Amino acid sequence: MPGGHAPPPPADPGVHRLDRHTRLCISLAARPSDVGTRFHNFLYAELGLNFVYKAFTTGDLAGAVTGIRALGIRGCGVSMPYKQDVLPMLDQVHASAGAIGAVNTIVNDDGRLTGYNTDVLAVQALLPDGAGRSALVAGSGGMAAAVVAALRRAGFDDVVIAARNEGTGRALAARFSARWIPDSDEHRADVLVNATPIGMAAADGAAQDPAFPRAAVSAAHTVVDVVASPPRTPLIALAERCGAETVTGDAVMALQAAEQFRLYTGIRPGDEQVRRAREYSRRT
Numbered sequence: 001m002p003g004g005h006a007p008p009p010p011a012d013p014g015v016h017r018l019d020r021h022t023r024l025c026i027s028l029a030a031r032p033s034d035v036g037t038r039f040h041n042f043l044y045a046e047l048g049l050n051f052v053y054k055a056f057t058t059g060d061l062a063g064a065v066t067g068i069r070a071l072g073i074r075g076c077g078v079s080m081p082y083k084q085d086v087l088p089m090l091d092q093v094h095a096s097a098g099a100i101g102a103v104n105t106i107v108n109d110d111g112r113l114t115g116y117n118t119d120v121l122a123v124q125a126l127l128p129d130g131a132g133r134s135a136l137v138a139g140s141g142g143m144a145a146a147v148v149a150a151l152r153r154a155g156f157d158d159v160v161i162a163a164r165n166e167g168t169g170r171a172l173a174a175r176f177s178a179r180w181i182p183d184s185d186e187h188r189a190d191v192l193v194n195a196t197p198i199g200m201a202a203a204d205g206a207a208q209d210p211a212f213p214r215a216a217v218s219a220a221h222t223v224v225d226v227v228a229s230p231p232r233t234p235l236i237a238l239a240e241r242c243g244a245e246t247v248t249g250d251a252v253m254a255l256q257a258a259e260q261f262r263l264y265t266g267i268r269p270g271d272e273q274v275r276r277a278r279e280y281s282r283r284t
Contacts, residue, residue, distance in 0.1 A: 018052060024071075025264050027055045028064055029079035031200060033229035035250060036077055038281040039257050043269050046277070051265065065089040069111050075264035076106040077257070078115075080197055083142025090115045100149045101175070102142030105260045116263060119146035120153070122255035126247045128191065128222050130156030136187055137161050138211050139195035140168040143226055147195045148176045160187060184212055192216060192239075193224040199233030210235040218242045228253040231282055254278035 027036050032055035040053035051074070058064040061082055068076050078086055083102040087093060090106065092114040097103045103115035123146060135156045137147050140163035151159050159176065162184035163169030173180040181187060194211035210217065212235060217223060223239035228249035239246045254274055262268045269277070 019050070021050055023051045023074045025051060025053045025075040025077075026068070026073055027053070027077035027079060028058055028061070028082055029055065029077075030057060030081055031197065032057050032079075033201070035228045035253055035281045036257055038283065039254065039277045040261060042277040042280045043261055043273060046273055047265075047267060047269070049265060049267070061085055062089060065106075065113070068106060068108055069113055072108065072111075074108055075260065076108075077260055078104050078106060078142075080141055080143060084145075087115065089113075096120065100142075100145040102145045104142070104146070104256065105263060107263050117146060118256040118259035118263075119143060119252070120149045121259065122252050123147055123150035123193075123224070123226075124153050125255055126224070126251055127151065127154040128245070130154040130191075133190040133221070134158035135160070135191040135193065136184055136189035136212075136216070137193045137195055138184055138198070139163060140165055140172045141195070144195035145172055145175070147193050147224075147226070148172065148178060151191075151193075152176055156191070158189075160189065162187065184216055188216055188219045190221045191224065192220045192222070193226070194233075194235055195226050197227065199225060199227045199235050201229050208234055210238045214238060214242070217244060220244050222247065224252075225249050226252050250278060250282055253281070 037053050037055045044051040083104055086103050090113045094114055094116045097115045097117040102117055104119050105116040107114050135151045137144055159178040161169055161173050161178050161180050169180040192212050198211040199208055217238050222245045224247040225233045225235045226249045227233050231248045231250040236246050236248055258269055258274045
């Protein structure tokens with residue numbers, strides 16, 4: 001804050017006492033982080049709910065989904081690379097997920113599993129107006145599908161998908177009447193969106209290159225990175241140096257997780273609660 005002191009970090013909400021009535025929510029990701037775990041558990045404590053949230057990874061997605069059903073796990077956040085593979089394992093797919101062919105949220109109602117997607121609305125809420133603007137998306141998985149759907153809803157007519165996997169890249173482009181290119185090296189667009197794991201914190205701490213080349217970032221108006229951990233990825237850092245507007249992955253996470261929270265608990269957290277939960281989730 002100019003001319004003043006930075007606000008203090010939010011208080012640690014602590015961990016409430018667990019008992020046999022505690023409801024469990026989980027997440028499944030190839031490379032789980034603490035971001036979503038902190039976000040949900042902060043709000044459980046803030047609102048006095050007898051819930052707990054835990055992140056997992058798995059090499060047996062079908063077994064994990066069976067466990068959700070068998071153990072009465074209330075909800076599950078689904079991250080890369082499981083968002084599309086999980087579809088046939090569910091009892092029902094909500095229109096929010098069916099429209100893009102990707103699930104990021106599973107809700108368990110007495111053993112009946114329904115898949116939702118809360119990414120689209122989160123991304124759309126953070127995008128600039130797309131009228132007359134072009135967009136370039138890196139990736140062709142479930143998160144990329146949500147991003148392209150959000151771009152279309154925001155009014156972007158010129159959308160290009162850069163993906164090394166030609167099969168999934170062309171299929172995603174066909175679904176949304178977009179164009180596919182194998183890489184982004186020579187392409188320029190007003191809005192760049194990284195919908196791949198590039199930039200995610202590596203277990204060995206090794207530095208990573210940005211998801212787009214410097215020339216593309218320099219030419220862009222807005223740069224979006226869906227990677228939530230760390231919030232300031234190499235791409236976001238480069239975009240800041242180039243003077244572009246930025247949207248960080250933890251901002252996307254907070255909005256989509258708030259909707260997940262509502263689906264799991266029936267309670268919609270307030271904007272200020274979401275802000276503080278997001279700030280707490282960024283702690284290291």
